[in-house]
Amino acid sequence: MLWETFRLAIQAIFRNAMRSFLTVLGIVIGVAAVISMVTVGQGSTQQVTADVEKLGTNVVMVLPGQDTMQGGPGGTADPMFTLRINDAVEDQIASVALSAPISQSRARVIFGNENRRTDIVGTDNRYFEAARWDLNRGRFFELSELQSGKAVCVIGETVRESLFGFADPVGETVRIKTLSCEVVGLLKSKGASTFGSDQDDFVILPIKTFHRRIAGNTDVSTLFVSVRDGASIERTMEEITALMRDLRRIGRGEEDDFEVVDMEQFATMLSGITDILTGLLSAVAAVSLLVGGIGIMNIMLVSVTERTREIGIRLAIGAQARQVLLQFLVEAIVLSLIGGLIGIALGLALAVLGANWLSIPFTPDPGIIMLAFGFSALVGVVFGFFPARRAARLDPIEALRHE
Amino acid sequence: MNEIPQIELTGITRVYGKGEIAVRALDGIDLTVAAGEFIAIMGPSGSGKSTAMNVIGCLDSPTSGHYRFNGVEVGRLSQDQRALLRRHYLGFVFQGYNLLPRASALHNVELPLIYKGLGRAERHNAAHEALRKVGLDNRAHHDPSELSGGQQQRVAIARALVGSPQVMLADEPTGNLDTKRSIEIMEVLQDLNRSDGLTIVMVTHEEDMAEYAQRRIWMVDGRIERDERTRKAA
Ligand SMILES: Nc1ncnc2c1ncn2[C@@H]1O[C@H](COP(=O)(O)OP(=O)(O)OP(=O)(O)O)[C@@H](O)[C@H]1O
Ligand SMILES: [Mg+2]
Numbered sequence: 277m278l279w280e281t282f283r284l285a286i287q288a289i290f291r292n293a294m295r296s297f298l299t300v301l302g303i304v305i306g307v308a309a310v311i312s313m314v315t316v317g318q319g320s321t322q323q324v325t326a327d328v329e330k331l332g333t334n335v336v337m338v339l340p341g342q343d344t345m346q347g348g349p350g351g352t353a354d355p356m357f358t359l360r361i362n363d364a365v366e367d368q369i370a371s372v373a374l375s376a377p378i379s380q381s382r383a384r385v386i387f388g389n390e391n392r393r394t395d396i397v398g399t400d401n402r403y404f405e406a407a408r409w410d411l412n413r414g415r416f417f418e419l420s421e422l423q424s425g426k427a428v429c430v431i432g433e434t435v436r437e438s439l440f441g442f443a444d445p446v447g448e449t450v451r452i453k454t455l456s457c458e459v460v461g462l463l464k465s466k467g468a469s470t471f472g473s474d475q476d477d478f479v480i481l482p483i484k485t486f487h488r489r490i491a492g493n494t495d496v497s498t499l500f501v502s503v504r505d506g507a508s509i510e511r512t513m514e515e516i517t518a519l520m521r522d523l524r525r526i527g528r529g530e531e532d533d534f535e536v537v538d539m540e541q542f543a544t545m546l547s548g549i550t551d552i553l554t555g556l557l558s559a560v561a562a563v564s565l566l567v568g569g570i571g572i573m574n575i576m577l578v579s580v581t582e583r584t585r586e587i588g589i590r591l592a593i594g595a596q597a598r599q600v601l602l603q604f605l606v607e608a609i610v611l612s613l614i615g616g617l618i619g620i621a622l623g624l625a626l627a628v629l630g631a632n633w634l635s636i637p638f639t640p641d642p643g644i645i646m647l648a649f650g651f652s653a654l655v656g657v658v659f660g661f662f663p664a665r666r667a668a669r670l671d672p673i674e675a676l677r678h679e
Numbered sequence: 680m681n682e683i684p685q686i687e688l689t690g691i692t693r694v695y696g697k698g699e700i701a702v703r704a705l706d707g708i709d710l711t712v713a714a715g716e717f718i719a720i721m722g723p724s725g726s727g728k729s730t731a732m733n734v735i736g737c738l739d740s741p742t743s744g745h746y747r748f749n750g751v752e753v754g755r756l757s758q759d760q761r762a763l764l765r766r767h768y769l770g771f772v773f774q775g776y777n778l779l780p781r782a783s784a785l786h787n788v789e790l791p792l793i794y795k796g797l798g799r800a801e802r803h804n805a806a807h808e809a810l811r812k813v814g815l816d817n818r819a820h821h822d823p824s825e826l827s828g829g830q831q832q833r834v835a836i837a838r839a840l841v842g843s844p845q846v847m848l849a850d851e852p853t854g855n856l857d858t859k860r861s862i863e864i865m866e867v868l869q870d871l872n873r874s875d876g877l878t879i880v881m882v883t884h885e886e887d888m889a890e891y892a893q894r895r896i897w898m899v900d901g902r903i904e905r906d907e908r909t910r911k912a913a
Contacts, residue, residue, distance in 0.1 A: 590790070
């Protein structure tokens with residue numbers, strides 16, 4: 277009987293194939309959206325983790341506090357760091373191999389007729405070592421250049437490509453704001469990171485040069501710390517925290533005005549962002565599922581009205597009300613499951629494309645797929661029930677008289 | 680005869696609407712039908728024939744009075760039980776044909792058997808057999824839209840008899856047919872009545888068709904005015 281009902285539902289659905297397709301479009305879009313969002317989201321989370329591991333798990337970053345609530349609206353942000361603090365971290369903590377100071381802003385780099393807005397980073401050679409950058413051409417900074425704040429720079433592959441095309445940039449002079457500086461080195465490409473953000477899209481200056489000519493202050497925004505092999509990351513982080521509190525004169529009981537994160541935490545932080553995004557987008561997708569469900573209810577109600585005579589005939593020849601109910605319910609469920617299946621296929625296809633485009637891994641999650649499938653069945657049950665009940669409650673004689 | 684009658688109506692009324700506009704479609708019907716009888720119900724339009732058929736067919740509930748089917752008080756049955764009664768004991772041929780439009784003759788005929796829970800093969804055999812009885816097996820895979828009026832009526836009869844009911848209720852089964860087709864159908868019904876002992880209650884306007892029945896009931900204004908045995912009765 278159930279199999280019969282199922283076959284009947286399939287027949288009814290394909291009798292009106294076009295309408296059925298339009299009916300399930302809402303479900304298709306909803307499910308496809310959920311599947312593709314979540315799959316891409318999870319792929320990028322994986323990518324973050326992979327990126328971070330590529331960077332080295334022995335890296336710790338120190339950032340100024342980011343708790344804006346602390347300052348209140350319009351309140352002062354936590355103060356930046358200084359070169360003195362950076363060097364203290366490197367010198368006074370035994371398990372720190374090196375600590376690179378980083379200052380950063382965005383500006384336009386100009387060469388001839390070409391120009392590009394990019395990240396301008398002020399640091400020193402310790403950063404290249406800690407972040408594992410290799411040279412493609414030229415050299416890193418010389419000690420004298422770092423000490424005197426000379427106008428030289430090392431550029432990333434993307435900047436080279438956009439300003440120099442296929443020409444060799446080393447020895448050329450580029451302009452950043454009012455600063456004319458000589459390109460002394462070109463970094464080896466690291467490629468895109470998570471979210472497709474391009475790691476090679478930056479220009480690096482000696483930090484002294486950056487402070488004097490670009491920033492106009494001596495702030496350091498990040499300490500990029502490399503922990504000695506074999507040393508405990510956790511203990512090192514504790515020591516950094518203790519030293520920083522001391523240097524920044526934070527009293528007992530007061531909160532840190534800086535953050536020490538290791539790469540693992542950093543990864544969690546980043547994937548937290550992707551999780552929030554995924555969640556938001558999934559909520560939007562869920563709404564479209566709801567709309568899809570209402571579409572199914574609407575069309576099922578139309579179908580019940582259209583098939584009133586059919587229902588009357590079935591009741592007259594001995595169908596019980598619950599069998600009619602089941603028939604229409606199964607039809608709604610099958611309809612939305614078909615929508616769900618199409619949606620899953622479409623969603624996975626979109627996720628493959630998206631993963632390709634963002635160059636992140638394609639990681640389909642069976643759990644989410646099952647969930648989407650189950651959810652579309654649920655939509656069928658919930659939104660199919662009302663029309664089905666209406667069908668089952670028809671009076672056979674009235675139904676037969678219906679035209 | 681001291682047997683329990685198959686159909687027993689006592690004091691049946693069916694009133695549509697209330698108060699001033701109330702229509703007494705059935706106004707106190709007493710009727711007893713024994714198993715194996717072939718009855719023709721006649722009467723002017725609006726006299727309550729279809730209403731009576733609906734009550735006998737357990738599709739409609741009388742406003743008052745008692746209806747016993749095989750001795751069972753139908754008024755006491757639940758909606759589901761009445762559905763089972765229709766499914767297992769009754770076959771309906773409606774005034775219109777009332778076939779499923781986009782389904783083959785075969786599917787239309789096997790429909791009651793689906794609800795009886797028969798398997799596919801069994802259903803197809805029985806449906807073909809029923810179509811053969813009405814001389815339509817060669818049209819089994821045609822949709823109603825591809826069949827003539829008489830052929831559709833015969834599909835409806837095949838559907839009514841496929842579940843081997845005890846009673847067939849036929850509301851103007853020849854209403855839209857020419858004389859030749861009408862006679863064919865009446866012969867099918869007469870044959871079923873004689874060979875299978877099927878009880879038939881048939882509504883008709885035509886004297887010629889009523890001739891086939893053993894008993895004739897004349898209705899006027901919701902009452903039975905005459906109830907007579909025909910000469911031709913077997
Ligand atoms: N659903 C209804 N609501 C109100 N009145 C109805 C309804 N169905 C039937 N009637 C009335 O009941 C009376 C009997 O109708 P019924 O259909 O039984 O007549 P009939 O004898 O079958 O007529 P015909 O020969 O034209 O088929 C008529 O006066 C009709 O108007
Ligand atoms: Mg009638």
